Amino acid sequence: MVTEDRALRFEAVVRAVIDPLRRFLARRTDAATAEDVLADTLLVIWRRLDDVPAEPLPWSFAVARNVLANAERSERRRQRLAAKLESQPAAAADWPSDGGDLALPAALASLRPQDAELLRLWAWEQLSPAEMAVALHTTPNAVSIRLHRAKAALREALRKTDDPAGHEGSEGRTR
Amino acid sequence: MTTDDPFDTAADGPHPDDHDLLARLSAADPAASLPPAAPAEVTRLAEDAMNQPLDTPDVTEPTPLEPRRSRPLLWIAVAAAAAVAVFGGFLALRPTDRGDDPVAAGGPTVSHLQVAPVVGRCAPVTAETLGQQDVAFDGVVTSLADGVATLEVSHWYRGAPTDVVKVGAPGLDQRQLLDVVAFEVGDRYLVAGHDGAVVPCGASGAYTDQLAGLYSQAFGG
Numbered sequence: 001m002v003t004e005d006r007a008l009r010f011e012a013v014v015r016a017v018i019d020p021l022r023r024f025l026a027r028r029t030d031a032a033t034a035e036d037v038l039a040d041t042l043l044v045i046w047r048r049l050d051d052v053p054a055e056p057l058p059w060s061f062a063v064a065r066n067v068l069a070n071a072e073r074s075e076r077r078r079q080r081l082a083a084k085l086e087s088q089p090a091a092a093a094d095w096p097s098d099g100g101d102l103a104l105p106a107a108l109a110s111l112r113p114q115d116a117e118l119l120r121l122w123a124w125e126q127l128s129p130a131e132m133a134v135a136l137h138t139t140p141n142a143v144s145i146r147l148h149r150a151k152a153a154l155r156e157a158l159r160k161t162d163d164p165a166g167h168e169g170s171e172g173r174t175r
Numbered sequence: 176m177t178t179d180d181p182f183d184t185a186a187d188g189p190h191p192d193d194h195d196l197l198a199r200l201s202a203a204d205p206a207a208s209l210p211p212a213a214p215a216e217v218t219r220l221a222e223d224a225m226n227q228p229l230d231t232p233d234v235t236e237p238t239p240l241e242p243r244r245s246r247p248l249l250w251i252a253v254a255a256a257a258a259v260a261v262f263g264g265f266l267a268l269r270p271t272d273r274g275d276d277p278v279a280a281g282g283p284t285v286s287h288l289q290v291a292p293v294v295g296r297c298a299p300v301t302a303e304t305l306g307q308q309d310v311a312f313d314g315v316v317t318s319l320a321d322g323v324a325t326l327e328v329s330h331w332y333r334g335a336p337t338d339v340v341k342v343g344a345p346g347l348d349q350r351q352l353l354d355v356v357a358f359e360v361g362d363r364y365l366v367a368g369h370d371g372a373v374v375p376c377g378a379s380g381a382y383t384d385q386l387a388g389l390y391s392q393a394f395g396g
Contacts (some may be wrong), residue, residue: 007225014221023206039223044395046224051395063395066333073336104203114335123200137309137333151196158199 010046017045017060020125024061025068027124033071040067058127058134065135107157115150122147283327283338289372290343290355297376302392305378310334310368311394313382316358322347324358326366332394334368342366342373356380365390 021041025034041064045052053059108116121127121135129140129147136143201207212220288310298304305311311333314326323343328336343352355375356364363382367374367390380386 010225011221014217014224018217018220019211022212023209026206026209027204039220042220042224043227046227047229048392048395066331066395069336070331073331073338101199101203104199119200123197124204124206151193154196 006049010049013045013049013052013056013060014042017057018042020057021060021064024064024125027120029068029072033068033075037064037068037071040071053134055131058131061121061125061127061135062137103158103161107154107161110157110161111150111153115146115153118143118147118150119154284336285339285341286335286337287371288340288342288366288368290347290352291372291375292351292354300377300386300389302389305367305374305389305393308333308367308369308374308378308393311366311390312336312340313363313365313387313390314340315363316360319349319358319360321345322349322352324352324356326364329363332390340366 018038021038022034025037028034029037041060044063044067045056045060048063051059108119111119117136118132121132125135127135129143132143132147133140311331312326312328313330313332314328316324317327317339318325323341323345326340326342328338328340342356342358343349352358355373356366356379358364364380365382365386366379368379373379377386
């Protein structure tokens with residue numbers, strides 16, 4: 001059933017997407033969830049190998065987003081059912097805490113989730129509108145319009161949350 | 176990952192502050208210091224996936240669904256999206272919170288799907304046609320009253336996940352709802368939606384392994 005050709009194709013896709021996927025997940029969830037979601041995402045890619053497009057990464061991000069959303073939803077339901085605790089937001093990724101830009105996480109968190117996600121895909125995954133459209137199951141035109149609004153919303157949120165003492169630019173960290 | 180200019184994304188050209196915004200976001204990237212995966216780890220992850228059974232049928236050979244025998248056959252010139260578009264102004268309204276915050280805020284999150292009347296002929300449901308829909312989930316009907324079926328979702332294949340989906344509309348003739356999907360309280364269903372309305376004609380229906388296989392093919396588990 002599993003041919004060597006299929007295995008080789010899969011391994012090539014995995015090599016192409018694995019580090020971007022690991023970064024994608026590290027930006028959006030805790031380490032343990034990221035590990036589980038990465039394994040499940042690779043399993044979906046393996047099972048749907050014939051559907052993987054020539055440029056596999058945006059498509060893989062779409063799969064990972066879906067797997068992550070389901071994982072976080074299950075976790076929230078577990079929390080609700082377990083103890084009727086106050087619902088906790090999904091576990092956030094670890095933000096830099098070494099004196100970095102404290103206003104940015106707050107500003108990003110204040111945006112509508114879909115706007116914040118567009119900005120992440122733009123700045124962190126560095127996707128083009130066409131690639132974002134694949135990742136989000138929408139059209140490049142819709143992405144461009146929404147991204148434009150999301151940037152404006154982030155600017156406005158930063159204006160409100162910025163520490164007047166500073167943090168106006170990057171701290172010089174680059175990838 | 177792309178060679179495209181990341182600034183060239185705004186509908187009306189880059190904003191002069193885009194570079195600053197990008198620099199600020201990049202500086203706060205939580206994954207900036209994540210080292211690449213070790214080659215041995217990549218191999219292990221790939222092998223773990225390949226050791227799982229390939230339990231979904233070949234997507235190139237979609238299996239048409241058997242027509243429902245317990246109900247009059249309702250055929251539609253599929254492209255359910257087209258049917259929804261035709262009747263969009265009649266019944267199909269956008270869900271009130273589709274795409275909105277799925278993060279829990281103390282109670283279950285809810286989204287809505289409308290139903291459009293079924294007319295015309297149905298085409299066989301395939302993974303390809305399913306894959307064109309923008310909402311798909313697996314859930315159990317917890318109540319059925321006043322033209323609304325309430326489903327508790329166990330799995331989202333596509334769409335902004337919510338805990339509950341309400342299908343139909345208050346005051347809707349319940350027969351019209353049940354003509355689209357024969358909901359019964361306590362039963363499990365696979366439901367696809369497009370543009371805020373349920374996709375009929377067997378694309379949405381009672382859970383079967385066969386339909387679940389098509390959903391897995393179409394949406395990737």
